[in-house]
Amino acid sequence: MHPFSAHPPETVSALGERRLIEAIRRWLGDTSPRTPFGIGDDCAVLPIIPGHSLLTVDPVIYGEHFDDAVSPQAAGEKLFKRNLSDIAAMGGRPVAAVVALAFDGRLKTRWLAAFYRGLAAVSRRYQVPIVGGDIARQREGVVATLTLLGRAASRVVTRTGARPGDALYVTGRLGGSRLRHHWAFTPRLEQGAWLARQRGVRSMMDVSDGLAKDLLALAPAGTVPALDGAALPVSAAARRLARTSGRTAIDHALSDGEDYELVFSFAADAPAGPFEARWRRTFPSLPLTRIGRFLPPAEARAADALDLGAYHGFEHLAHRPDAHRKPRRRRPSP
């Protein structure tokens, strides 16, 4: 659905601030607790969080993260789930969210209602209340920013901690997210929390900009990710795109981004077999794939590993003149 209307009665401007806030509370329903624990005061008051908290923020922006081909409900779900994926990547549990919206006053009320219903659906599914927010005008476009507070598990799994020789694993399948997955994905909260309890897991992140780019953040000094191209779990969507894109399916799997899967390092000296067996018992329907190791560059070349330098992840500030029409992330074939 296109977010804007040239017909004023259909727009949020016609509704006005007070009625719009009332409508938002109605759209959010039981996912927004009563003040002071939710919307309606200067701040939301949150429950006591034992241990460390986690904090993350990510937006969805019209023309960048969604377009007219994505339903407003799916755009709202995507906003929430992107942030849940960040909490999952550290093994944490989500606690509460706040949402700030900036939009052109020509925004359709119907669009916004569906967007908030998407937020509410995810809130309900993962039991994470939406405790506050803000609405404000801007001249053009829609920017929705969600900040998510979480609580850390007894162990916080960060991006650092991998050592040379450690194995690399990824959940799910990669590539082709622009066809559907970029809004239809499931954040790996259960898996992240489970992985944080496994001793061999040393570092973790979610795959948002594409494995080729994201993996660089996990690599210990003096190593590169040495990937086995044949092992890479390439999605059906990546293979479908490769038929017409002039790029390989592996390129799509490494570069498309927005996979929202978990990638993690596993200690070389930890028992991998029992770990993989435990995974299969716990998450029988979600593939876990060993895709390679962190090796010194010379050893990676000798092992005939994929040359990740030939692939690129998503570059957030790249010049994309048609970004407002075709917002999904892509790169020309290298």
Next chain:
Amino acid sequence: MHPFSAHPPETVSALGERRLIEAIRRWLGDTSPRTPFGIGDDCAVLPIIPGHSLLTVDPVIYGEHFDDAVSPQAAGEKLFKRNLSDIAAMGGRPVAAVVALAFDGRLKTRWLAAFYRGLAAVSRRYQVPIVGGDIARQREGVVATLTLLGRAASRVVTRTGARPGDALYVTGRLGGSRLRHHWAFTPRLEQGAWLARQRGVRSMMDVSDGLAKDLLALAPAGTVPALDGAALPVSAAARRLARTSGRTAIDHALSDGEDYELVFSFAADAPAGPFEARWRRTFPSLPLTRIGRFLPPAEARAADALDLGAYHGFEHLAHRPDAHRKPRRRRPSP
């Protein structure tokens, strides 16, 4: 400073994502802790907060909350301070902030550097680290959204709790914020924390949309705010504006908004004299003014109180065709 440049080398797009993130970390300096306690992982890991947390989010948007007449440093300071004011309004203490930016790729690097330096200055002044964030493109404009986590005092002062007959107090002076105060104000953190410890203080909020509008949120059922027009602490800026605006200084004081002062109710049966004397000893340079009481409408009329219905606060979604050129909030005289 105008935020955008038609000369590509001056823009953030020329810098690219990796170098821009490096630059942001440099601009923030010691106000951004090292990962995992700051920027650089999927989430920031926060210290353990004893007791309840507070969470609030507010943006600054180009053309709405600042314009070319406001320096980028002041715009950054304003963003941070608006949120600090919300924590102050509940008597809390700020703990950590995250900042998400959405901007047109033509944004000047020099503008953004000064904006982040403004954020860093406030971070340093109030000892609140900036622990995470996001940067993303949009087609036009600048939206900067800050989410602030705080910790509650042993008592959280909400907007509800006033009773009929309670006195109303406001800190500082009101009106005319668009001349300078809307970015130059000081969030009343010390005062908010102090007021939360005073037994007579029953409810509190900060004045952001103008007293005429904001006070309605504090009024107990069956009452109206009965204000003494002569007692109202009108700012010099409100008097200056009134000379040429065709509106009264009191109208400016009640309707302009962005005062970021604290307004609170004080129990009718609590000793007001000793309370006021303690305030003067504690905050000798900040006026505290008793401006009226919450009364049933008939009693308010009999007391010759200001008719607040004749004044209006800021309406966030009102049609302002020139909002991008004259973003400061105002209303025609009633």
